[in-house]
Amino acid sequence: MKELEKKVVLKIEGLTKVYGVGDIEVRAVDNIDLEASSGEIILIMGPSGSGKTTLVTMAGALLKPTGGKIFIDGEEIVGASEKQRINLRRHKIGFVFQAFNLLSNLTAFENVLVPLGLAGVPRAIGSKKAQGLLNYFDLSQRADFIPEKLSGGEKQRVSIARALANDPKLILADEPTANLDSRRGKDVMRLLRSVAKNMGKTVVIVSHDQRLIDIADKVLWMEDGRIKNSETLATDPNCGNQVEMKEHSHKIDYRGKRYYFCSEGCKREFAEKNSIPKSYF
Amino acid sequence: MISIALRNLLGEKTRFAISVGGVAFSVMLILIILSLYQGWKIKSSEYISHVDTDLWVTQSGSADISNSASYLPESVGKKIQVIDGVAEVNKFIGRPVNFKIKNQDTGTYIVGFDTDQPVSGPQHLVSGTAKPGDGEIVIDKVLAQKRKLELGDYIDVFGEKLKVVGIAKGANMFLFQFSFVKAEEAERILHTQGITNYYLVKVKNGELSSVRNEIKKIAGVDALTSSEFVEKNRRVIDEVFLPIITVLVLISVLVGIAVIGLTIYTATVEKSREFGVIKALGGSNGQLYRIIFEQSLLSGLIGFLVGTAATYLLLWIIPYYVPVFVTYTRGVDLLLVFGLAIFMSLVASYIPVRRIASIDPALVFKS
Numbered sequence: 001m002k003e004l005e006k007k008v009v010l011k012i013e014g015l016t017k018v019y020g021v022g023d024i025e026v027r028a029v030d031n032i033d034l035e036a037s038s039g040e041i042i043l044i045m046g047p048s049g050s051g052k053t054t055l056v057t058m059a060g061a062l063l064k065p066t067g068g069k070i071f072i073d074g075e076e077i078v079g080a081s082e083k084q085r086i087n088l089r090r091h092k093i094g095f096v097f098q099a100f101n102l103l104s105n106l107t108a109f110e111n112v113l114v115p116l117g118l119a120g121v122p123r124a125i126g127s128k129k130a131q132g133l134l135n136y137f138d139l140s141q142r143a144d145f146i147p148e149k150l151s152g153g154e155k156q157r158v159s160i161a162r163a164l165a166n167d168p169k170l171i172l173a174d175e176p177t178a179n180l181d182s183r184r185g186k187d188v189m190r191l192l193r194s195v196a197k198n199m200g201k202t203v204v205i206v207s208h209d210q211r212l213i214d215i216a217d218k219v220l221w222m223e224d225g226r227i228k229n230s231e232t233l234a235t236d237p238n239c240g241n242q243v244e245m246k247e248h249s250h251k252i253d254y255r256g257k258r259y260y261f262c263s264e265g266c267k268r269e270f271a272e273k274n275s276i277p278k279s280y281f
Numbered sequence: 282m283i284s285i286a287l288r289n290l291l292g293e294k295t296r297f298a299i300s301v302g303g304v305a306f307s308v309m310l311i312l313i314i315l316s317l318y319q320g321w322k323i324k325s326s327e328y329i330s331h332v333d334t335d336l337w338v339t340q341s342g343s344a345d346i347s348n349s350a351s352y353l354p355e356s357v358g359k360k361i362q363v364i365d366g367v368a369e370v371n372k373f374i375g376r377p378v379n380f381k382i383k384n385q386d387t388g389t390y391i392v393g394f395d396t397d398q399p400v401s402g403p404q405h406l407v408s409g410t411a412k413p414g415d416g417e418i419v420i421d422k423v424l425a426q427k428r429k430l431e432l433g434d435y436i437d438v439f440g441e442k443l444k445v446v447g448i449a450k451g452a453n454m455f456l457f458q459f460s461f462v463k464a465e466e467a468e469r470i471l472h473t474q475g476i477t478n479y480y481l482v483k484v485k486n487g488e489l490s491s492v493r494n495e496i497k498k499i500a501g502v503d504a505l506t507s508s509e510f511v512e513k514n515r516r517v518i519d520e521v522f523l524p525i526i527t528v529l530v531l532i533s534v535l536v537g538i539a540v541i542g543l544t545i546y547t548a549t550v551e552k553s554r555e556f557g558v559i560k561a562l563g564g565s566n567g568q569l570y571r572i573i574f575e576q577s578l579l580s581g582l583i584g585f586l587v588g589t590a591a592t593y594l595l596l597w598i599i600p601y602y603v604p605v606f607v608t609y610t611r612g613v614d615l616l617l618v619f620g621l622a623i624f625m626s627l628v629a630s631y632i633p634v635r636r637i638a639s640i641d642p643a644l645v646f647k648s
Contacts, residue, residue, distance in 0.1 A: 062643040090563030105292030
């Protein structure tokens with residue numbers, strides 16, 4: 001796995017969103033702080049109405065908060081003009097939606113081309129880029145199909161390719177696996193992990209799907225607009241799954257470094273591969 | 282950038298067809314009205330403009346041959362003949378009459394002319410003879426078609442049976458057609474002995490102005506050049522039909538705007554989420570407006586082309602069945618209708634554009 005230089009891409013300070021006033025005031029997001037670096041996957045979980053989507057909508061420069069600050073790649077966006085926010089969405093943020101939200105009359109290829117066109121990328125360069133992304137996501141055979149003719153998994157892959165078209169630093173994904181069956185959901189998880197770990201993107205996922213914990217570096221639990229619990233996860237060096245860093249977890253302390261594993265099997269396999277003596281675990 | 286507008290239009294073929302059909306219908310209506318107007322205008326003076334004369338001498342206050350009467354005593358003709366510079370004076374006897382042919386009310390303008398000097402006779406003979414004799418008449422082709430008359434048929438005009446001996450072209454004035462008889466026959470039928478409706482005066486080279494001024498000195502008489510007289514006859518069409526045509530064109534434009542506007546608006550409402558997605562992906566309002574304008578303009582342009590093609594087809598077919606359907610399509614009218622189609626498209630975009638401006642991109646997160 002390539003080691004990428006870590007850089008804070010998303011920084012949120014005291015973010016608050018209040019709807020209504022007086023008796024009907026609702027604090028959808030209440031004084032939230034958050035930091036996410038390049039190559040990192042943050043999973044935000046919580047019950048419906050906990051403020052997850054509001055948080056990600058504000059982070060996506062689509063909704064103005066009532067208070068607090070949001071920095072994307074060092075640029076403060078709360079006080080930004082509409083034009084600056086549009087530019088930010090074009091160049092620094094990519095969106096992946098639960099309902100895919102592909103443009104129904106355009107082909108997969110053209111859907112990936114849309115953000116490039118909006119950003120003013122010349123057609124020839126854009127086409128090359130879009131084709132490259134479709135190849136990367138194994139969609140080159142489906143490039144000329146309209147969304148109606150694609151499976152759910154293919155639609156979500158096109159959606160991820162589209163999110164990456166302008167090479168943004170931050171990917172915001174809202175329930176990316178919710179409309180997919182188990183196998184296709186896992187495919188999408190694998191791709192999102194690849195987007196973070198191989199491409200160095202910061203991926204923030206809002207979801208109810210517990211399976212996504214397997215790919216997250218950090219899991220936040222939201223309730224009533226607040227983060228109730230935050231847990232940093234470690235990557236199993238054998239299978240790549242994310243695992244809780246707890247005392248009772250499967251782990252090895254070797255040459256000054258602690259490794260966490262999802263299972264005893266992974267731990268043994270890793271030890272054998274790396275010739276770690278049994279005395280270390 | 283990909284033409285999202287074009288894809289949206291082609292993606293909803295039925296709606297696209299309705300939109301294009303609406304514009305095409307509107308374009309067709311406007312073009313046919315304008316072509317009819319031009320056709321009538323030309324036809325209203327086609328015969329007159331071919332009458333071989335320099336001056337039309339009329340009773341003062343008489344402007345055109347269809348809506349105002351002109352009666353001149355023969356003494357006027359004698360006075361004109363002695364004016365210096367006059368080369369030739371011919372009588373023009375004629376007036377609109379109404380009678381029954383095959384039990385159908387028929388209007389025609391009977392012209393009596395000197396068959397030896399046929400300056401005001403039939404101009405383009407189709408069949409038969411252009412010189413009717415006693416008890417004979419030459420009719421226009423349109424009248425012949427309308428009343429299914431052929432050479433050898435008889436027409437009863439005020440108790441006089443006249444035999445159709447010639448069929449001519451170019452004497453259709455759309456409201457009525459000119460029919461031609463000998464001058465003496467006209468005087469008898471129309472009871473105009475001793476009276477002439479107009480004098481047709483030819484002048485020697487360079488004498489037009491002076492002759493005209495001399496004629497005007499005769500009491501109760503006016504003299505108009507051929508082109509002035511033609512223009513006055515055309516003006517009648519303008520005065521009668523232009524207001525009606527303007528109203529019809531306005532209605533057609535409104536129909537076009539309504540059809541494009543409604544179809545583009547419903548498409549915009551249906552695609553609100555997708556427009557929201559484009560906004561979320563970094564699309565500015567300007568870029569979204571462009572999509573709407575493109576959709577609207579494409580509908581307008583294709584509608585214009587379809588409408589124009591349909592118009593030419595109809596203008597080619599209809600005259601076979603409706604002979605008085607006389608049209609003339611000018612390039613400038615095509616340009617005007619093209620401009621109207623573009624205008625309709627732009628106006629029709631207004632409401633959808635307002636709708637787009639109000640779309641909240643955050644809706645993309647709502648499942």
